[in-house]
Amino acid sequence: MRVLGVDPGLTRCGVGVVEGVAGRPLTMLGVGVVRTPADAELGQRLVAVEQGIEQWLDEHQPEFVAVERVFSQHNVRTVMGTAQASAVAMLCAARRGIPVALHTPSEVKAAVTGSGRADKAQVGAMVTRLLRLSAPPKPADAADALALAICHIWRAPAQNRLQQAVALHTASSKGRSA
Amino acid sequence: MRVLGVDPGLTRCGVGVVEGVAGRPLTMLGVGVVRTPADAELGQRLVAVEQGIEQWLDEHQPEFVAVERVFSQHNVRTVMGTAQASAVAMLCAARRGIPVALHTPSEVKAAVTGSGRADKAQVGAMVTRLLRLSAPPKPADAADALALAICHIWRAPAQNRLQQAVALHTASSKGRSA
Numbered sequence: 001m002r003v004l005g006v007d008p009g010l011t012r013c014g015v016g017v018v019e020g021v022a023g024r025p026l027t028m029l030g031v032g033v034v035r036t037p038a039d040a041e042l043g044q045r046l047v048a049v050e051q052g053i054e055q056w057l058d059e060h061q062p063e064f065v066a067v068e069r070v071f072s073q074h075n076v077r078t079v080m081g082t083a084q085a086s087a088v089a090m091l092c093a094a095r096r097g098i099p100v101a102l103h104t105p106s107e108v109k110a111a112v113t114g115s116g117r118a119d120k121a122q123v124g125a126m127v128t129r130l131l132r133l134s135a136p137p138k139p140a141d142a143a144d145a146l147a148l149a150i151c152h153i154w155r156a157p158a159q160n161r162l163q164q165a166v167a168l169h170t171a172s173s174k175g176r177s178a
Numbered sequence: 179m180r181v182l183g184v185d186p187g188l189t190r191c192g193v194g195v196v197e198g199v200a201g202r203p204l205t206m207l208g209v210g211v212v213r214t215p216a217d218a219e220l221g222q223r224l225v226a227v228e229q230g231i232e233q234w235l236d237e238h239q240p241e242f243v244a245v246e247r248v249f250s251q252h253n254v255r256t257v258m259g260t261a262q263a264s265a266v267a268m269l270c271a272a273r274r275g276i277p278v279a280l281h282t283p284s285e286v287k288a289a290v291t292g293s294g295r296a297d298k299a300q301v302g303a304m305v306t307r308l309l310r311l312s313a314p315p316k317p318a319d320a321a322d323a324l325a326l327a328i329c330h331i332w333r334a335p336a337q338n339r340l341q342q343a344v345a346l347h348t349a350s351s352k353g354r355s356a
Contacts, residue, residue, distance in 0.1 A: 041344075042280070043272025046265055050273075070258060080248060080261050087224055087262035088269060094221025095228075102220070166219075 002029070004062035004093075005149030006053070007141045008070065008086035009078075010045050011038055013052065014141030017060045018131065018149035026150060028131040029060055031142045042084075049085050053092045065093035066152035068144070069102040099166070103151050108144070111151035123147050180207070182240035182271075183326030184231070185319045186248065186264035187256075188223050189216055191230065192319030195238045196309065196327035204328060206309040207238055209320045220262075227263050231270040243271035244330035246322070247280040277344070281329050286322070289329035301325050 001021055007014035013034040020026035034052030036045040057065075067090055070083045093100045106116035112126045124136035124143040130150060137143040179199055185192035191212040198204035212230030214223040235243075245268060248261045271278045284294035290304045302314035302321040308328060315321040 041272070041278070043268040043278040046269040047272045050269060083258050083261035084265035084268075087265040090221040090262075091224040091228060091266060091269075094219070094225045100219070100221040 001064065001153055002060065002062045003064045003066055003149040003152045004056055004060060005145040005147070005152065006065060006067045006086070006089045007144040007148060008068060008082050008089055009141060010036055010042075010049065010081035010085050012139060012141045013049055013085050013089070014139070014143070014145035015053070015056050016137070016142060016146035016149055017056070017062060018146060018153060020153055022154050026131055026153065028133065028146060030056070031137050031146055032056075033139060033142050046084060046088055049088045050092060053089050057092060057096060057098070062098065064101060064152055065089065065098050066101045066103055066148045068108070068148055069104045071104075101152055103148055103155070107155075108147050108151040111154050112147045120144075179242065179331055180238065180240045181242045181244055181327040181330045182234055182238060183323040183328075183330065184243060184245045184264070184267045185322040185326060186246060186260050186267055187319060188214055188220075188227065188259035188263050190317060190319045191227055191263050191267070192317070192321070192323035193231070193234050194315070194320060194324035194327055195234070195240060196324060196331060198331055200332050204309055204331065206311065206324060208234070209315050209324055210234075211317060211320050224262060224266055227266045228270060231267050235270060235274060235276070240276065242279060242330055243267065243276050244279045244281055244326045246286070246326055247282045249282075279330050281326055281333070285333075286325050286329040289332050290325045298322075 002017065002019045005016045015034060016031040017029040018026050019029055034049055036048040067086050070079060070086050090100045109118040109123060110116040112130065113122050120140045127143045127146045128136045131146065137146060180195065180197045183194045193212060194209040195207040196204050197207055212227055214226040245264050248257060248264050268278045287296040287301055288294040291300050298318045305321050305324045306314045309324065315324060
């Protein structure tokens with residue numbers, strides 16, 4: 001199973017691709033950050049996020065996209081940008097018929113560290129170990145994207161297959177958007 | 179000046195096209211609602227919003243898109259969907275090099291009724307009068323979209339022209355996204 005994890009953000013949108021199945025060693029296929037300039041128009045920033053996500057989808061052809069679930073209770077100043085960037089990531093995936101899964105930050109932390117309250121350093125350390133990397137991915141958004149992908153691979157594989165079948169059916173019956 | 183107003187929402191996304199210039203009678207070219215089923219996957223709903231907005235852009239070729247500015251202080255349950263739908267509308271416009279303007283609900287109410295605290299009925303009544311309609315557009319989301327377009331036409335025409343020049347320049351130098 002190949003999963004693109006997306007830690008959404010307008011300034012830095014973390015992306016990471018992990019391949020594997022639950023119970024077997026995982027492989028990192030790519031990690032990075034889609035950045036957009038803070039002084040650009042909001043519409044242009046969303047276009048830049050779209051172009052970045054499209055490139056990652058083209059290059060890695062993931063079977064699933066796992067996006068961090070955004071809560072409106074979080075930091076009020078940044079939550080809108082996060083929600084908007086996550087909408088673009090979900091849109092890009094759904095347009096291609098790739099199922100999108102949302103995982104909360106505490107689900108992701110619990111999946112990779114065993115604790116839903118783990119800090120960034122702990123998540124980074126576990127991502128490094130689980131993917132057998134030589135150093136924690138930087139910035140933290142990139143590590144979080146990998147953690148999202150790992151979380152998705154480890155949660156409910158049977159459910160994933162069902163969701164994939166539904167998404168492909170929906171996409172093929174509706175056709176792709178412009 | 180032709181403006182597409184968008185009152186963003188996942189369940190009902192109001193859209194309305196108004197043509198005119200400040201100080202002259204305005205003309206409504208179209209009004210409607212893009213709806214997506216509440217029981218569909220979030221990604222699929224965003225794709226449906228995109229398809230709906232694209233159709234309105236294709237049909238009416240607006241020079242500006244005016245979107246309601248979403249505040250995270252609003253209803254916590256619906257604000258995420260609103261932010262996500264607004265991101266899709268902004269993305270569709272920016273991809274075509276159409277400048278996007280955000281107006282707050284109170285700016286819109288003040289523009290069309292004279293009071294930033296006007297209620298829905300008052301906004302509907304003024305939209306009906308200003309566009310010389312026989313009845314207020316239903317649902318309220320559709321009337322709000324027209325009010326957004328009117329607000330945009332009446333606010334700072336010189337600023338609009340500058341923004342349009344910048345957006346077109348940015349779009350042509352970056353090329354269109356996939």
